[in-house]
Amino acid sequence: MLFADPGRRGEAPLALGFVISLLRSEEHRFRSIPSVLDLKFIRANADLVAENAKLRRVECDVPKLVELAERKLAIVHELQEVQRKQNETAKSMKGAKTPAEREPIIAEGKRLKDQAAALEAEQRDLDLAIKREQSRVPNLTHPDSPREKDAVLREVGQRKPFAFKAQDHVELCEKHKLADFEAAGRVTGADFYYMLGDGALLELALINYAMTKLVAAGYTPVITPDLARESVMEGTGYIPRGNETQIYSVANTDLCLIATAEITLAGMFADQIIDADKLPLKFVGLSHCFRTESGAAGRATRGLFRVHQFTKVEMFAFCLPEQSEAIHQELLRHEEEIFQGLEVPYRVLDIAASDLGGPAYRKYDLEAWMPGRGDAGEWAEVTSTSNCTDYQARRLDVRFKRAGEKGTTHVHMLNGTAVACGRAIIALLENHQQEDGSIRIPPVLQPFMMGKGKIG
Numbered sequence: 001m002l003f004a005d006p007g008r009r010g011e012a013p014l015a016l017g018f019v020i021s022l023l024r025s026e027e028h029r030f031r032s033i034p035s036v037l038d039l040k041f042i043r044a045n046a047d048l049v050a051e052n053a054k055l056r057r058v059e060c061d062v063p064k065l066v067e068l069a070e071r072k073l074a075i076v077h078e079l080q081e082v083q084r085k086q087n088e089t090a091k092s093m094k095g096a097k098t099p100a101e102r103e104p105i106i107a108e109g110k111r112l113k114d115q116a117a118a119l120e121a122e123q124r125d126l127d128l129a130i131k132r133e134q135s136r137v138p139n140l141t142h143p144d145s146p147r148e149k150d151a152v153l154r155e156v157g158q159r160k161p162f163a164f165k166a167q168d169h170v171e172l173c174e175k176h177k178l179a180d181f182e183a184a185g186r187v188t189g190a191d192f193y194y195m196l197g198d199g200a201l202l203e204l205a206l207i208n209y210a211m212t213k214l215v216a217a218g219y220t221p222v223i224t225p226d227l228a229r230e231s232v233m234e235g236t237g238y239i240p241r242g243n244e245t246q247i248y249s250v251a252n253t254d255l256c257l258i259a260t261a262e263i264t265l266a267g268m269f270a271d272q273i274i275d276a277d278k279l280p281l282k283f284v285g286l287s288h289c290f291r292t293e294s295g296a297a298g299r300a301t302r303g304l305f306r307v308h309q310f311t312k313v314e315m316f317a318f319c320l321p322e323q324s325e326a327i328h329q330e331l332l333r334h335e336e337e338i339f340q341g342l343e344v345p346y347r348v349l350d351i352a353a354s355d356l357g358g359p360a361y362r363k364y365d366l367e368a369w370m371p372g373r374g375d376a377g378e379w380a381e382v383t384s385t386s387n388c389t390d391y392q393a394r395r396l397d398v399r400f401k402r403a404g405e406k407g408t409t410h411v412h413m414l415n416g417t418a419v420a421c422g423r424a425i426i427a428l429l430e431n432h433q434q435e436d437g438s439i440r441i442p443p444v445l446q447p448f449m450m451g452k453g454k455i456g
Contacts, residue, residue, distance in 0.1 A: 038394070039069055039134065053138055055147065055353045060136035068133060072126040079119040086112045135234065139391040141353045142362035150349045150365075156336065157345030159369050159377070164435045168372025169426040170303040172433060173199065176456050181303065191293060191307045193422075198455045202428070202441075203311060203421045205448035210313040210338055210418040211284060217334065219284040219315065224264035226288050227255045232267035235396035237359035237388075246292050257290035262415040265316035270396040273408055279400060280319035280327060284418060287312060304422035305380070313418040318398065321390070324412035328387040331416035332364050335383045338418060341444040344427045345369040347379060360386035368427040382423045385416030 042049050043066050050062040089109045096102040173179040178199030184192040195203050215221050233240040233247065233256050240247050240256045248257040258264055265285045274281070289312050304310075315334060317327050332348070339346045351363040363386040367379040390410040393399070399408040432440040438456035441449055 039130070042066065042134075042137065043069055049137060052141055052353075056138045056141065056356050056358075057354050058136065058138040058358055060138070061133060062137070065130065065133040065137070068126055068130045072123060072130060075119055075123050075126065079116060079123065082112055082116045082119060086116065135395070136358075138356070138358040139361050139389060141356065142387075144350075145356070145362050146350055146352045148352055148354050150352050150355065153348040153350055153364075155345070155347040156340065157343070157369070159345050159371075160431065162371065162433075162435075166371045166377075166430065167433060168303070169370075169429045171372075172429045172439065173303065175437065176439065178202070178429075178455070179304065188308075192309060193304060193307060198449075198452070199425070201449050201452075202425055202445070202455075205441075205445040206419045206421050206424050207286060207311065207313055208448040209341070209445055211286065213338065213341075214284040214313075214315060214334065214418060219282045222261075222265065222268075222283050222285040224258075224261045224285045224287045226258055226290070228258050228263050228267060230254045230256060232270060232396070233258075233263060235270065236263045236266045236392050237357070237395075238263065248290050248292060258287060259291050260289050260312060260415075261285035261287035261314035262316060265314065265415070266392050266396060266398075266413060269318060269398045269411075272398060274318065274398070274400045274411065276320060276400045276402040279411065280317050280323055282315070282317045282327075285314045285316060287314070289420075304426055307422060310420060310422040312420045315385075315416040315418050317414045318393075318411045319414070320400065321409070321412050324387050324389060324414060327414055328362065328364075328385065331385040331414060334418065335366050335385060335416055339366060339368065339382070339427075341442065342424070342428060343442045344424075344431050346382070359388040359391045361389045361391070362387050368423070368431075370426055370430050372426075372430040380423065380426075382420060382427060383417035385414070387412070387414050389413075 042062065046062050046066050053060050053062065086109065089105060089112060093102065093105050093109070096105055167175070170181075173181075176198065177196055180194040180196055181192075184194050211221055227250070230240040230249075231254070238247060238259060239245045241249055247259060250256065264287065265283055268283075269281075288309055290309050293306050293308055315331050317331070319327050336346070336348070346366050346368045349365045349367060351360075351365055356363055363384060365381050366383040368382040369377060370380050371377040373380060389412050392413045393410040398411050398413070400411050401408045428442070429439055432442070434440060434454070436456075438454045440454050441452055446453055
């Protein structure tokens with residue numbers, strides 16, 4: 001049998017020493033995972049936050065942020081004192097009976113009013129500067145995440161040797177007329193494609209397979225918009241405009257084409273308060289994804305591998321803080337089960353802190369074996385799942401309220417790829433090609449392929 005027991009999970013790498021003390025107990029590991037977006041936490045743990053950012057290779061100026069926060073605190077206290085004096089001045093005005101008595105009071109009132117206005121203007125400027133600096137601060141890092149190098153946790157499925165010269169997916173698409181890259185180039189330019197015939201059916205089969213599996217597991221299906229406001233993009237941790245962006249923006253609007261349904265699913269509850277007893281909320285979303293993909297071109301990225309538009313099925317969860325680690329493992333399990341059903345060899349990576357970016361507290365990738373890459377086949381990323389704790393929730397202001405408790409708390413938010421169609425198709429075509437030139441269709445996809453057991 002191609003897919004056996006995935007086996008015992010590999011040993012975790014050395015823990016990140018600078019956060020172990022915060023996260024060792026069960027209480028801190030779940031309900032009290034701190035968020036670096038909390039300004040009070042940043043001020044109290046500036047060295048830890050700066051070291052974490054350095055480890056994650058995220059550029060942010062923590063000392064400057066602390067300085068701005070302390071200056072704002074001083075301004076707030078100063079403004080409160082001015083407002084107190086304004087109240088006293090207003091009271092003294094009531095006892096002034098002559099113009100001579102009122103004149104100095106009026107002058108003092110004007111001076112205090114101007115002083116208050118100047119302080120309020122400075123506070124607004126500080127608020128903007130703090131928001132700008134704070135938005136660059138990354139999430140904390142799970143204590144078990146590896147530091148500099150991704151850890152391979154397990155490899156599942158056998159890399160089948162071919163008794164013939166294996167073709168890559170571009171050659172297979174051309175042979176069976178599954179995709180047309182040349183026609184897409186005439187219509188839209190490089191790195192777009194048409195899916196044709198059985199290729200189109202295969203993409204639809206992947207979508208239906210993933211959606212059906214996840215709906216059966218209790219996920220609510222959603223077809224999301226393909227556009228989102230800049231504020232939602234920024235809230236999820238994406239850079240919507242500027243030299244470093246990978247996002248397409250719509251001219252003369254605040255809208256952008258989404259890079260993933262994670263963005264639109266995350267924004268569903270922006271500025272909302274959810275009853276705690278309704279959590280977790282789990283969704284499986286379908287959308288197109290758009291990315292400028294300004295990386296290097298070459299054999300490894302040709303065809304369907306790195307394109308400007310593709311279709312993806314995305315899992316997303318809103319949950320209580322104490323639920324997020326278990327749900328993260330659940331998302332990973334669904335990703336593995338999907339690729340086991342597709343009978344594609346894969347390996348699971350625990351992503352190093354140095355490659356986590358901003359939002360993720362911990363991240364796992366699935367890399368599928370693609371026999372047509374390189375000279376003798378290569379591993380390549382096909383899915384990713386991240387626990388972002390309350391990083392995105394704080395930016396989007398998504399909170400929950402427990403019955404009987406005062407106040408609200410930010411939810412934890414998680415995302416995971418069920419199927420990114422282009423890369424899944426690469427893995428399917430290259431792993432299931434046969435010596436006679438045909439391509440075998442795994443049984444899980446056949447009901448969605450009009451019963452076809454093979455292509456060609």
